[in-house]
Amino acid sequence: MTSPVLVVDRVSKRFAGHTAVDDLSLVVAPGVIQGLLGPNGAGKTTTIRMILDILLPDAGRVERFGSRASARHWAGRIGYLPEERGLYRRMRVLDVLVFLAEMKGVDRRAARERGRRWLERLGLAAWERRSVDDLSKGMQQKVQFISTVLHEPTLVILDEPFAGLDPVNAQALKDIVLELRSAGTTVLLSTHVMEQAEKLCDQVCIIAHGKKLVDGSLAEIKRTRGGRHVTLGFDGRAAGDAPAVLADRRLVRGLDDYGQYAEVELAPDADPQELLRGLVEAGVRLSRFELTEPSLHRIFMDLVSDGGTRHA
C-alpha cells in the first residue's frame, strides 16, 4: 500500500464541559473516497477542523502527506467545503473564486482562467461579473464547489456536502466527487446520510460521541459488522401483530418491523431455517424470506443506538 494521505493518530479535543473527539484514529489511503459518518454532534466537524489545523488537538497528532507540517503548509493541496456554506455576498462571482484560489497559493491569472472554465462547465458563465447576492442558492453552492477544487487539490474535504442541495445539484456534486477520485484525488466526506455514503464511499469510519465505532472498507464492514439479516415480507398481516417467534431471543437479536415487511437480525448462532419453520408453524403467511446484506443505514443505526458498546 502506498503511504497514506492522512493519518489521524489518537486525537482528542475537549471543549468546556464535553469531549468532542475522544482518542480518534484514522488512516486515509490515497485515491479513495473516505466516509466520515456519524450522527449530528458526533465530532465530525471538530475532527475535520483538526485535520485542517483550524483547531489544535488537545492530544494526539495529525499527519498530512506524510509530514507533520501544518495544514496551512499544504493549503494548496487541500480543498475544503465547510458544512455551513457562505461566500462574500457583495463580491463578484469570479472575484470570489480568484480570491479564494489566491488563498490557496494560486497565481491570479491562472485562477481567473480556471475559474472561468469551471463557471462555464457548471453553466454559470453568464454570471461571472454579477455579485454573489444575485445568484440563487443553488448557484451559490455550485460556486462554492468550484472554490473547493479550483486549485486542483489532491485531498478534498467535504463536510456534509449534500446538506441543503436540491437533487440536481446533489447529482452534479456526486459526479464531481467521482470524477475527482478517477483523477486520483483523495476525498474525505463527512455525512450523516447513509444512503449517500453507501453509494460513494470506498472506506468508512463511523463515529459517535467523539469515539470511533467502526472503520474499514464498506464491503468488509458489511461482512463483519452487519451480522446475518433476514428480510421478511408478510402476506396480508395486520401491523403490530408480531408472531411470538420474532421475540425469541435465541433466534432474533434485532427486529426492525415496518408492518408489511421486517428486517430481522439473527442471533449469533441461530439457524435461519429454524426461524422460517417457526414462522410457518405460527401460521404466518410469507411473501418473502431472504437472507440479505444489511444496509449501511442498518449497521449505522445498530452501532449508534447501542452507543458503541456492542461491537466489542
Place this chain on the structure above:
Amino acid sequence: MRRVWAIVRREFVERVRRKWFWISALLGPVFFALVFLLPVALASSGGSKRIAVVDGTTSDFGARVAATLDSGSVFAAVRVASGPRVVDSLVAEVGARRLDGILLLTDSVVATGAAEYRASNISSLRDVAELEGTLTSLVAQVRLERAGVDPRLLREARGLHLRTAKIAGSTMTGESSAQSFSLAYLMGLILYTVILVYGVNVKSSVLEEKTTRIVEVLLSSVRPFSLLAGKILGVGAVSLLQLAIWGVAGRALANWGAGLDGSGPLAIPHVSAATAAIFLAYFIGGFLLYSAMFAAVGALSSTEQEAQQAQQPIALVLVGSVLSMFALLNEPNSTLAVTLSLLPFSSPIAMPVRWAAGDLPPLELVASLALLVAGIVVVTWVASRIYRVGILMTGKRPTIRELVRWVKAV
C-alpha cells in the same frame, strides 16, 4: 507574504469599488464644513436686532448710547424718550415681535453702573457682550468727562484690538487663536469620525466572514493573525485614501474660500508639515488600536445587532475623547489634558488636538507616542487571541471569564 497581500487587496478593492466610498469621499468635506461652520454661521446670522433705548436720563447719555449701538452691526437702536406707559407699549411691541428688546437707561447708569435690558432672547452672548461693552466704555467716558478730562485725550486713549499669535517653540507662527482653535477642533472631529467609521468597517468585515463561515476556509490556508492583519491593513489603506481625498479637497476648498473673503475665523488654517505628520501618526496609531478592538467585537458577535451592542463601550471611549476636546482646548496644559494625551485610548484624539492648540513639550509627545505603540501591541495581542477563538464560535456570547481563558490559552 502573498496571501496576506491578497487579503489586503481584497479589503481595499472591494471597499473602493463601492458607491458608498465615493459618496463619503465627496460629501465628507461638505459634512465637516457644515459641522464646523454651522455654529459660527448661526451665531452671526439673523442680522441686526431692533431695540429701543428708553432714555430716562437728563443728559445726552441716552442719545449717545443709542447712536453708538446703532452704528455697530449688532443692533439697530432707536432712542425713545421715557414717559408714562412707554415701557408697557414697548413690551407689547416685543411681544408682537416687531421689536427684539428694550434697553432701559436712567441717570443712575452713570452714577452706579446699573442698566436693564429686556428682550425676547437674552441668551445671546454676542448681544450681551455688545451691550456691556458699549455701556462700559460710554459710562467710563462720561465719568471721566465729568471729572474734567479732555474729550480729545479720551478718544486717543481709547481703542484696543488684541491681536493673538501662537508661539511654537521660539518662533511665532502666523496663526491666530481662532485659527489654531479651529484647526484643533477640525482635527479632533476628523480623527474621531474616521477612526470610528473604519473601525466599524473592520468589525463588519470580520462579522461577515464569521456569519458566512468563509472564515473556516480562510483559516485552513492562513493563520488567524495573518487574516486579521491583512484585514486591518486593507481597511486602513482605504481610510488613508479617504483622508488623502479629503485633504486635497480641503486644500482646494480653502484656496477657493480664501479667494472669496480673505481670512477671519472661518478661514481654514494653514497646516504645517509637523502638524500633518503628527495628525497622520496618531491617526494610524488610533486606527490600529481601535480596529483591533472592533475586530474582537466582530469575532465575539453572531449578528449585526449583537455586534452593535458590543461595540458601544469602545465607541463610548472614542466619544469621551471627543467630548474632552473642549476642555483640552481651554486648558491644554492641565493635568486632565496631559493625562488624556498620554493614555493610549484617548491620545489619538487628545494629542493632535493639544498639539494644534498650543506648544507641547517634546518629551510629552515622545512619551505619548511610545505609550500608544505599547498600547497597540498589548491590545492587538489580546484582540487577536479573542479573534482566533471567537470567529469559530457560534451561539451565545462568551462571558468575561471565558474571554479571559481564551486570552490565556496557548
